[in-house]
Amino acid sequence: MVKFTEAACIGGGVIGGAWAARFVLAGIDTKIFDPHPEAQRLVSEVMANAERAYEMLTQAPLPAKGTLSFSKSLEEAVQGAQWIQESVPESLDVKRRVLNQIDAAADPQALIGSSTSGLMPTELQRDMKHPERMFVAHPYNPVYLLPLAELVGGKKTSRSALEDAKAKLATVGMTGLIIKKEIDAFVGDRLLEAFWREALWLIKDGICDTETLDNVIRYSFGLRWAQMGLFETYRIAGGEAGMRDFLSKYGPSLTWPWTKLTDVVDLDDELVEKIAAQSDAQSGQRGIRELERIRDQNLVGIMHALKAGDEGRGWGAGKLLADFESHLRKTAPRADVTPSQQPLKLLEVKVPAAWIDYNGHMTEYRYTQCFADACDALLLLIGADADYVQGGHSYYTVESHVRLLGEAKLGDALYVEAQLLPSDGKKVHAFMSLHRASDGRLLSTYESLMLHVSSSEGRSVAPLPEIMAILQPLLDAHANLPAPDGAGRSVGAGKR
Template sequence: MADVKTVGLLGAGVIGGGWAARCLVNGYDVVLYDPDPEADRKVGEMLANARRAWGRMTQAPLPKEGRLTLVRTPAEAAEGADFIQESAPEREDLKIRLLAEASRAARKDVVFGSSTSGLLPTKLQSEMIAPERFTVGHPFNPVYLMPLVEVCGGAQTTLETKERAMAFYRTLGMHPLHVRKEIDGFIADRLMEALWREALWLVNDDVATVDEIDDAVRFGPGLRWAFMGTFLIYRIAGGEAGMRHFMAQFGPALKWPWTKLMDVPDLTDALIDKLADQSDAQAAAQAVGTDLRDLERLRDDCLVNVFQGLKARDFAYGADLAAFEKTLYDRAHAGAVAAEPDLSQPLKLHRPSVLPEWTDYNGHMTEYRYLQVFGDATDALLRLVGIDADYLATGRSCYTVETHICHIAEVRAGEPMTVATRVLAAEGKKLQLYHELFRDRDGTRLATAEHLLLHVDTKASKAAEPPAAIAERCKTIAAAQAHLPPPDKAGRAIKAS
């Protein structure tokens, strides 16, 4: 929501700290209440992980990081907030008390979300001032990275409240799921609970170890669940006849006494010891260690790789991520325009960093990533002159028809860089750009790229004159930079000598 600038958070545990990190990296100021004296340290460590994960997940320019303020009371966290998220321990009485206290301090129009994983929203809102502005916003760990947030209202919650909450969560790059009927555990936790109960029985009865059960998930159905869920996978399993054939073939098996979903083994000391010992052995055997932060970073890296793979297919969360990146680019473009850059100098519109997966066997950035970096810099310049997502939707664009890249110096993983862009010529359908890539640490020039672009009518699939406003902006930049000395690498051709 455009009107949200400050987020009030109640609770800074694993979930609340994750909310803080996600909000901060997305540019929101956070006012946080938690009585834990270690809250500042714990949130700081989660924020460091969030920065690392988001830096790997997207090259889109993130907004300036928000400011974190810790306060001593729930009222202090609520009184200046534009959105409030409660993430206290899963105790109904505690949550009711916190929400009631915070609601008395907050503005009457401020939406409240609760991170509860299963408590009914009707009960949680029961003692609030203006309870109609309360809804559940149930996230998943790590909150700073996982996209799903279940939104479920109580008896007094308005549809407008849920819509406003979902709009806010989308600004964080999340995927809100509207739970239309109030129910204990909502949707995802009920599904996870079924799997968890069966897993406990398999360990209790010595059918499988925790390692074997995890392998059954991560090498099997878990891979498909990441992008197609349960029903779409089973539809495919039904062949050409789809779900109807699948149910006819496998439906009778539902009556077989396979599972124990309505029962759970006694959590005896012996079973808990077995679970803990096997979990420790599992971590050691897979060489992932038992250090919490190392495990978190491994989990984050794997999630980011899955997200990026899905983005390449524009499917499942990959489609959400691609759409969210467009909003980040548009926001950055708006900021660049508002900042009124000095057009007489090379424009520094793109500041990438080298991701580990961008490097070759020598540890240097691979050749095709240079093209990606320069292509992103070209996109930044195009957005500056008005060729943004809205413009592309009209069926017009700029296509690169020729590129010349010079590789000058090596660059390694983790290196922050800056691209400086010049408009060498803007004549009719043609736009000639020149980029220089510099290493931020010492200003070393790493590479240059010269691009020739043509403005096109994408519907007609042919070159076309740009609108007067676009053409004028390009010419203005070219004229402003005309006094700069000719680039030393521009106009070069490959020579054998």
Template sequence: MSQGIQKAACIGGGVIGGGWVARFLLNGIDVAVHDPAPEARRVVEEVLANARRARDRLFPARPVREGALSFHADVAGAVRGADYVQESVPERLDLKRSVFAAIEAAAPADAPIGSSTSGFRPSELQAGMARPGRLFVAHPFNPVYLIPLVEIVGGPDGDAATLDRAEGVLRATGLAPIRLRREIDAHIGDRLLEAVWREALWLVHDDVATTQEIDDVIRYGFGLRWAQMGLFETYRIAGGEAGMKHFIAQFGPALKWPWSRLTDVPEMTDALAGKIAAQSDAQSGARSLRELERIRDDNLIGILRALETNDWGAGTTLRAPAAPGAPEPGADTAAPLVLHGTRVPPEWLDYNGHMTEFRYLQVFGDATDAFLAHIGMDAAYRAEGRSVYTVETHIRHLAETAVDTRLSVRTTILGHDAKRIRLHHEMIDEAGGVQATGEHMLLHVDTAAGRASPMAAPLTDRLAALAAAHGAASAPDHAGAGIRGIGWPAREEG
């Protein structure tokens, strides 16, 4: 649950609206949708399918708990009882105002109302509302379920508390809100995109480049820099050791040169529109829309993962939630614990078409990490110079694990003392079949001294409680055994 939000209403279920549905739903929030279009349910379900695929690839080790999805015949039915409302209807001011009137008449009085508008100012949208301060712009970027940016824009009569609350709700779903200091047509992102778009139209119009050549300049060139540093930080580096001041002194005069035609726009004639469409068809027409979306999603996942590794830019939005703390009073501590789950993505397969060997170790390692977090080994514990190392592992491969198999890991404590923990993991598929088992000996260490040391609270307390419950479970027959029955001759001693 996010910031106390249990239910979100999405009015409009197209490309952007469907992305909002996915963003909320995949973060455990119930979503009610209204869209009168006959194909709305199909579009939303297709966007959700891509979003689930992306979620499973981006967060393969996180437990999955989706919210409940419902469709409603009218606005009132969708917004009734909603904690947050997001409007994503077509860019017609009269239509948006009529939708906001219907939302205001039926939604809870304290529910924030965000608009996905890419161009209108909040003050234009708020006309006629009884409580205009609750309406603001929450402008996302496609695909909403992957791109973290959302522009938050309040009107002159905006309610600061409502904006603060909305930011908290959106940030908790993995978005990165940027609040504009004042309202302006088209906000920030689309104004920047429009500048590039205008210049690109002239380059096609004047036969300087094709649509593909322009896209290649962006994706092979400055687009890579923009993805992780933006504009000003990129130019600061371009200024060398002297920084931005030197860059401006060196390149500032170029702003007066007739390099661009940003103040002039080619007339969008049928001929120019047909030229652009034909070039775009030649560039991308061999692939379906959903295929292009999946390629886009895979590329974004790769960039986001790379940025996450360096804790940089948009990668910081992928940080995992805080590790779970101590079990709640009365929580079930009986064996086995199920603390980790994942799905087998295509890149985990070997040349036989099954999950490759080292991925089994990865799954069991992630399960061990989840167990250690469960007993309290968090960043604060490690900061005191204490940690737990795996010193021995025995894995049994029992089945051929195929792509897209959903796995969960059942964990049992086989034993522990002051310095050691002996764990047993079972990797289970959706049908309950055991795909593999792992037995692990963990050693508690003083990281500064580089040697084994006794565990401290809270590990000692939580281990004691869990071990007491797990002690009733009998150890499996294979526990403690190595590779047997091969018949190698004993090694002769010299």
């Protein structure tokens, strides 16, 4: 079964709390057990950052938030959970003991994932009665935004458990990459460890300071890696001849004494103080929560850019985001389409930080985005969804007119209403209004004309009957409403 509704997080630290946030924001009821006296405060801070990030991340209809509760015991937390995520300290003895407790108390069908950064799953599952459902689910921080979990099975893990975990992760916006063989530190951390070791030598030897090193990463190959990873980036470097040419040109340099990857740096007191002092000078003026918020906002912006890549089909993490939004739209409860002589309420949104311009107000094109999202909501309402588009039919906006009447600010809750103007379905003429929820003030209006087309024929055609069965009663219900103020205006027209 792919869909799941209940999860448990054993350990509520940085990783465990972020797992809980990922689950809760995907509509999954989640129980946490962590005996730390500050656990509830720490998890609440992580949850606040996650909610802020999701407001920036997507305007797709998120499900109603799952409940978040704290249990008095591990046994209480895992009762009824279909996915149990262990995120206790990185100690084999501690993790093995906790996993054995989970195994004894949980439903035998429940999946058990460990957030370990490098311990072998075969060692972790050694004494479990049901080891076939235990695996490593190694995420990356922040778990609520970064969509990868490395799925690593031990010798007793069933392939079906890994496949089930992968399918379940997709429903919360993550991708589970099944690693073929278990190995210390898996894939990601082995790469990071090698990179980290060389970075420490560069600091120790006085080649650069921490800020210079970070700038080298974020201003160059870090940007390439965010979209194409390592091998695809180097394929491009090989030119038209591709990877074989790249390896023939640059492969011999691997024998040159460039790096110290086989040498372990001595993290003595002097080097620790050197690194800590440089790090304090680099970013010590910002608190950790502020840095987390900056990180989250930047990650959202990068994912949005990647979502627009490949001609709108998405690329890398952006494609995963687009796929998650498609899942959210398909699984969202259908809006009420009962015909009524009232405008249709199509969209509710809160203005995130990424939408604010240098004047402190919502930037101009975001008004249009609100209306574009409302148009998408209208099409979903009448059944012109992704499946309908794949079937060869769609609506395209052929004309629109926006009026900006008021200012929206950071955190404002907004909503869009729409009145359908007389049209035949082949054309849909709509007048929309954007309001601030706190006082109902009208901030903007949008008039649009959408045309129904056949993709295969390349021309305008009448909608299929199932669309008209929903659309026509709505058109009839709005037919006798008075024309909205501003409908039919041209640019620069005076007030009526």
